[in-house]
Amino acid sequence: xxxxxxVSGSSGNCIxxxxxxxxxxxxxxxxxxxxxxxxAGFGRRPEQIAALLITHExxxxxxxxxxxxxxxxxxxxASELTWEKLxxxxxxxxxxxxxxxxxxxxxxxxxxxxxxxxxxxxxxxxVFSHQGQRVGxxxxxxxxxxxxxxxxxxxxxxxxxANHDYDMLLHGPYPYPLKRRVASENGxxxxxxxxxxxxxxxxxRTQAVLLAHLSETNNRPELALAAVQACLxxxxxxxxxxxxxxxxxxxxxIELQTR
Ligand SMILES: [Zn+2]
Ligand SMILES: [Zn+2]
Numbered sequence: 001x002x003x004x005x006x007v008s009g010s011s012g013n014c015i016x017x018x019x020x021x022x023x024x025x026x027x028x029x030x031x032x033x034x035x036x037x038x039x040a041g042f043g044r045r046p047e048q049i050a051a052l053l054i055t056h057e058x059x060x061x062x063x064x065x066x067x068x069x070x071x072x073x074x075x076x077x078a079s080e081l082t083w084e085k086l087x088x089x090x091x092x093x094x095x096x097x098x099x100x101x102x103x104x105x106x107x108x109x110x111x112x113x114x115x116x117x118x119x120x121x122x123x124x125x126x127v128f129s130h131q132g133q134r135v136g137x138x139x140x141x142x143x144x145x146x147x148x149x150x151x152x153x154x155x156x157x158x159x160x161x162a163n164h165d166y167d168m169l170l171h172g173p174y175p176y177p178l179k180r181r182v183a184s185e186n187g188x189x190x191x192x193x194x195x196x197x198x199x200x201x202x203x204x205r206t207q208a209v210l211l212a213h214l215s216e217t218n219n220r221p222e223l224a225l226a227a228v229q230a231c232l233x234x235x236x237x238x239x240x241x242x243x244x245x246x247x248x249x250x251x252x253x254i255e256l257q258t259r
Contacts, residue, residue: 001133002255003157006030006038008212008245013061015137015159015212016042016253019130022107024051026126026137027061028068035068038250046072050107051098054078056120056140057085066091077106079113081122100124114147116140119186127151133256134205136160139213142185144197154203156256159245162195162211162228163188164218172218188213191224195231202232202240208254212245 006014012029016038023044028035036046052074055061066088069076077098083089089097104111109128116123118140125138125148136152139161152158169179169190181187189197198209211224221244232239245251 001128001130001135001157002042002253003128003135003159003210004042004251004253005159005210005212005245006035006250007248008251009214009216009247010060011216011247012063013139013213014038014064016250017109017128017135017137018042018253019128019133020108022050022109022130023048024053024106024109024128025049025074026053027055028052028065029060029063031064032067032071035064041250042253046074049074050109052076053100053111053126054082054086055125055137056116056118056123057082057087058120058140061140062086062088079122079124082120085121112151114151115145116148117142117145117186118188119181119184125152127155133157133258135256139163141189142187143189143193144200149197149200152201154205155201156205157208157210157254158198158201158206159210159212160194160198161189161213162191162219162224162244163213164190164215165220165223165227166190166192168223169215169218174217182215182218188215191219191227192231194224195228198228199231199234202235204238206240207256208241208243210243210245210251210254214244214247216247
């Protein structure tokens with residue numbers, strides 16, 4: 001499988017997943033232009049995207065979704081309650097409002113999903129499988145939920161949230177209620193929380209972890225990387241590749257090695 005971020009952070013989120021001949025997107029929080037350019041970099045035309053899966057209704061995940069889906073005829077999937085909150089819901093016929101189902105498949109890729117702890121109506125993360133490899137996607141969660149821990153364990157690849165440095169958030173410029181929201185159990189994972197979670201989740205199959213959804217105000221890539229690496233010290237002899245998702249540009253496509 002191959003995977004990467006196209007944009008990442010509170011300014012916009014979009015993730016690219018590829019398994020065999022199938023490619024799909026998780027969220028579309030960027031312009032058509034940005035998306036088309038990034039896809040061209042992966043050798044894909046936008047019409048070849050098999051589905052757009054929406055994690056939750058926050059603007060940074062959906063701002064480009066309607067335009068992209070309409071212009072290129074891409075099927076859109078979301079959880080049932082999320083559809084009710086999507087501002088473009090009425091632009092889609094009922095039959096076009098695809099809902100996640102257990103055991104569902106998009107082209108060659110199996111899609112499994114889990115509940116996140118976030119201040120949205122029905123937020124989900126994913127595990128994508130193709131020919132024995134698994135790629136997990138988990139951002140926008142205040143804690144590691146039990147289903148998330150179960151499904152992400154020992155995944156071959158992971159896109160995982162490292163949203164903020166706790167001290168930067170605490171002492172930074174955000175208004176107090178927003179600080180409380182971000183740090184809450186329904187907010188976002190800190191660098192330290194991400195590191196501790198990954199210490200439990202990484203297994204002998206795990207090849208690559210891409211840290212994502214970094215706060216522009218309350219984090220820096222080198223802080224996220226250092227905090228996570230410090231937590232993974234026990235694994236230093238067989239550490240997966242750990243990199244950080246850029247905010248406005250695509251991270252290089254990560255290709256998992258077959259074993
Ligand atoms: Zn969110
Ligand atoms: Zn978000």
